Amino acid sequence: MAKLLLGVSGGIAAFKALEFVRLATERGHAVRVIQTHSSKRFVGTASFAALTGAPVLSGEFERDPLRGSFPGEPLGEHDPASHLALVGAADVFVIAPASANTIAKLANGLADNLLTNAALAARCPLIVAPAMNHRMFEHPATQANIALLRERGVTIIEPGTGRLATPGEHGIGRLAEPAELLAACEVALAPNSSWRGRGVLVTAGGTREPIDAVRHIANRSSGRMGFAIAEAALGRGAEVVVIAANVSLQRDPRIRYIDVESTEQLATACAAEAETADVLVMCAAVADLRPAAELNGKLSRGATDRLTLELEATPDILAGLAAARRNGQKLVGFAAEHGAQGIERAREKLQGKQVDMIVYNDISSEGIGFDSPDNEVTLITAKGEQHLPRAPKSTIAMQLIEAIEALQP
Numbered sequence: 225m226a227k228l229l230l231g232v233s234g235g236i237a238a239f240k241a242l243e244f245v246r247l248a249t250e251r252g253h254a255v256r257v258i259q260t261h262s263s264k265r266f267v268g269t270a271s272f273a274a275l276t277g278a279p280v281l282s283g284e285f286e287r288d289p290l291r292g293s294f295p296g297e298p299l300g301e302h303d304p305a306s307h308l309a310l311v312g313a314a315d316v317f318v319i320a321p322a323s324a325n326t327i328a329k330l331a332n333g334l335a336d337n338l339l340t341n342a343a344l345a346a347r348c349p350l351i352v353a354p355a356m357n358h359r360m361f362e363h364p365a366t367q368a369n370i371a372l373l374r375e376r377g378v379t380i381i382e383p384g385t386g387r388l389a390t391p392g393e394h395g396i397g398r399l400a401e402p403a404e405l406l407a408a409c410e411v412a413l414a415p416n417s418s419w420r421g422r423g424v425l426v427t428a429g430g431t432r433e434p435i436d437a438v439r440h441i442a443n444r445s446s447g448r449m450g451f452a453i454a455e456a457a458l459g460r461g462a463e464v465v466v467i468a469a470n471v472s473l474q475r476d477p478r479i480r481y482i483d484v485e486s487t488e489q490l491a492t493a494c495a496a497e498a499e500t501a502d503v504l505v506m507c508a509a510v511a512d513l514r515p516a517a518e519l520n521g522k523l524s525r526g527a528t529d530r531l532t533l534e535l536e537a538t539p540d541i542l543a544g545l546a547a548a549r550r551n552g553q554k555l556v557g558f559a560a561e562h563g564a565q566g567i568e569r570a571r572e573k574l575q576g577k578q579v580d581m582i583v584y585n586d587i588s589s590e591g592i593g594f595d596s597p598d599n600e601v602t603l604i605t606a607k608g609e610q611h612l613p614r615a616p617k618s619t620i621a622m623q624l625i626e627a628i629e630a631l632q633p
């Protein structure tokens with residue numbers, strides 16, 4: 225995983241940088257933080273130090289107790305000048321939030337604190353995420369500074385529009401969301417990624433099969449695993465489409481989402497989207513059976529004491545996609561199985577469905593799988609099996625994307 229150097233300057237949005245650190249470390253990245261002096265008026269160093277597991281630096285004359293190393297690395301043998309060592313070791317330097325003042329310094333090459341020194345010495349990709357009041361952002365000086373940085377190859381993460389920190393003010397200037405900042409770092413980390421521009425189709429969530437006008441048969445899938453896979457693929461530069469079956473999670477504006485409810489709708493959407501996708505990851509929990517006929521209206525309590533529902537098989541989406549597969553298109557299926565024989569059934573699914581990989585998870589284990597933040601899976605391919613121990617779904621998703629990349633075309 226990568227070494228991310230985060231520069232935090234003085235603005236209300238500095239609190240969002242904490243969430244960025246939490247997300248980045250959860251993904252397995254090592255993070256060090258440089259704070260400007262004024263940023264400490266907004267968020268203290270203790271929070272960043274606790275989340276990164278490393279001291280925070282601010283001044284160019286400060287010594288770095290970690291001697292320029294990142295968490296997880298051995299301590300450097302000598303005691304370097306920190307403004308060069310930290311940024312020299314970083315894979316990417318992201319400044320978020322970037323204040324109008326810091327942006328002006330970066331544009332003019334000033335180096336009066338550790339953050340601005342590090343920016344001048346950076347040879348890794350530099351990402352700048354402005355955040356400020358809309359009048360400050362729209363000022364020609366700020367706009368000219370941003371344009372200059374962009375011309376020099378700095379990646380600017382545009383601020384969002386909405387309610388601003390000053391009561392009653394509305395406009396452009398909100399810091400981009402932490403997940404967007406992290407995705408930008410991951411794109412910068414993998415400029416030649418084999419995922420760049422590749423079409424990835426992910427299904428997420430769980431289908432619902434109507435019984436009557438208000439009731440349905442459903443499952444407990446939240447869509448978290450599928451959304452995490454989609455975000456991991458996006459981070460590698462892929463063009464991602466998610467077919468979401470009844471998912472109410474936050475969405476990434478750079479992903480195209482198609483909402484469906486039933487297995488029938490999911491199958492139709494998959495067939496259409498699969499035509500242009502290079503990689504298909506079928507993560508949604510699909511109902512195997514559905515009521516043979518939907519009852520008209522709402523069945524009322526008094527109507528009957530007992531009701532027998534006749535169920536019929538739903539379309540086998542995975543088999544359908546395998547049959548229509550284009551040359552080189554990769555197909556990954558999920559098998560959520562219960563109990564001791566589960567892995568055997570997952571192995572059979574690899575053969576029976578003609579897919580490249582089955583992601584097996586044992587949903588009888590406590591605290592993993594459906595509707596939980598963690599997962600633990602075994603990746604089954606024709607070449608062998610790889611166990612991914614329990615970890616947040618975002619980490620499992622990154623590992624899965626790497627394993628898909630390793631599949632032979």
Ligand SMILES: Cc1cc2nc3c(=O)[nH]c(=O)nc-3n(C[C@H](O)[C@H](O)[C@H](O)COP(=O)(O)O)c2cc1C
Pocket residue numbers: 232233234235236237260261262263322323324325326327355356357360
């Ligand atoms: C309450 C408060 C909020 C501020 N919010 C911002 C902000 O969101 N963006 C910004 O560019 N400056 C903001 N400022 C002004 C900066 O803190 C100020 O320009 C400072 O010198 C920036 O220093 P730095 O770039 O070294 O961190 C704010 C100031 C105060 C007092």
